[in-house]
Amino acid sequence: MKSETKTCQNCKQKFVIEPDDFTFYKKIKVPAPTFCPECRRQRRLSWRNDIHLYHHTCGLCGKSIVSIFAPDSPMTIYCNKCWWSDKWDARDYGKDIDFSKPFFEQFRGLQNAVPALALINDNDIASVNCEYTQDVAFSKNCYMLFIAWKMENCLYSRYGAQGKDIMDTETVAGACQFVYDSIFINKCYHCRNIYWSTALVDCAFCYDCRGCSNCFMSFGLRHKQYCFKNKQYTKEEYEKIIADYRLHAWTGVQRAKQEFENMIQQYPRRFANLWHCVNCTGNDMLHCKNMKDSFNVWKGENCRYFENGDGPKDSYDISIGGEHNQCYESITPDHSYRNLFTIFSWKNSEITYCENCHSSKYLFGCSGIKKGEYCILNKQYTKKEYNIFRKKLITHMKDAGEWGEFFPGSLSHFGYNETVAQDYYPLRKRETIARGLRWRDKLQFTTGKETIRFQDVPDSIDEVQEKIINEIFSCEQCARNFKIVPQEYMFYKKMRIPIPRRCFYCRQAERIHFRTPSRLWHRTCQCAGEKSGNKVYQNTIKHFHGTNHCPNGFETSYAPKRKEIVYCEKCYQQEVV
């Protein structure tokens, strides 16, 4: 098969389908996509509300609960315990297929009828005290934690495994403790503001450092101690420098942040963070093989357009997933085989167009089924009937242009601005509505209820007293009111971190902005011989290409117009490793 250039049905841009892609689509028996990869991702993400939590009431036991669904949602919401119990059966909501109506419309009707799970977490089952978390499992004492597992005492963080006592992080890849405001870290202890780093102890404001302790404001160090701005000092000198910065004070942190941001622009960046990867394109990958256009992933194999997760195999178009095989266009098809077009459905095989179905096989267009088989629109069929109706329904969907497409964003449970799509593909209200998507006017937060001004909060955390947990702050960026929870206060005191002046939502947006987008551009190495092309960075040794410009090209998530200096692996290794 040859590659084929298509025009995206949504954005009208051209995109290419490669021979390997066709082989995959053929294997799982779906037609080639009509949306480009970006539009497919945006459509999936418009079905994910990860961080906006609301108060709700369980429709079965009447308990007050936390939910990803706003109180005005048309759905009945069940708490964890009720939803997973056998006090109800999703098959009771089964419907006949109506071949006079589009499938997506019928499925939406079913979604509205079947009780929804308030939050995707296992609080009170395998997790303890994790009420305010979404997509979290096997964790303890966590608050505002999202897409993580095996975490303890973690707050205001996203994407993590096996972290303890951490706050304000993105992508903790394992065994970290006492870490604050950091991204993509592994095996770090007692650190703050560290980025793309491994095995650091007592470090602050470090970028791509490994195996270091007591380093501050440094870039690309390996196995160093007592370094400041990449320069070696004695223990006494180092301690004086770091004390002078007053990182326990708000003003001290602002100065350090500014200097750090300027400093890291002076160094070349590796074109992509691919650690122990073979034949991969993408970014932020660890121990992967044949993964293409994929981001933030561990131990993946043979996938394309995968983002966020570990152990995916042979799958395409997955937004967050783990240990799944031959899945396509799905949101968290964890531990499943051939989930096609599914949302939050785990441990299944051969299910298509389903949401919240678990430990099941052979389902089509189902919602909320547990341990089921041969159901369509939640109605039970025999194996023979199932196969006949499945085929007939697919033909019906083909006629309506639905077969092979993910659920349209216009049918999403959430307002576009509530979803992850808004973080990566921001739209204004008018634009959103013009595209037929929904907008949520009232995201649940208050403003104007503040009881204290930041100028009345002591600069240093050392002088802040416990009564601060009774105060209400107003985010200096978005004016949203927020409080400091007791667990958070204790963390600030122990780590000597000043009280933040921005709410969690603005702090997270800042971290997202610090990362490059999940998209690739073809570029050439910016090493011009002895210096970087923009003359900012002077190479420290002679490179393989001598005084000529480096000839290497690559796929990078640094867009061409960005100001970072981007080096190929070879040039980067000569400078940094």
Ligand SMILES: [Zn+2]
């Ligand atoms: Zn498109």
Ligand SMILES: [Zn+2]
């Ligand atoms: Zn309940």
Ligand SMILES: [Zn+2]
């Ligand atoms: Zn804010």
Ligand SMILES: [Zn+2]
């Ligand atoms: Zn190069």
Ligand SMILES: [Zn+2]
């Ligand atoms: Zn070079």
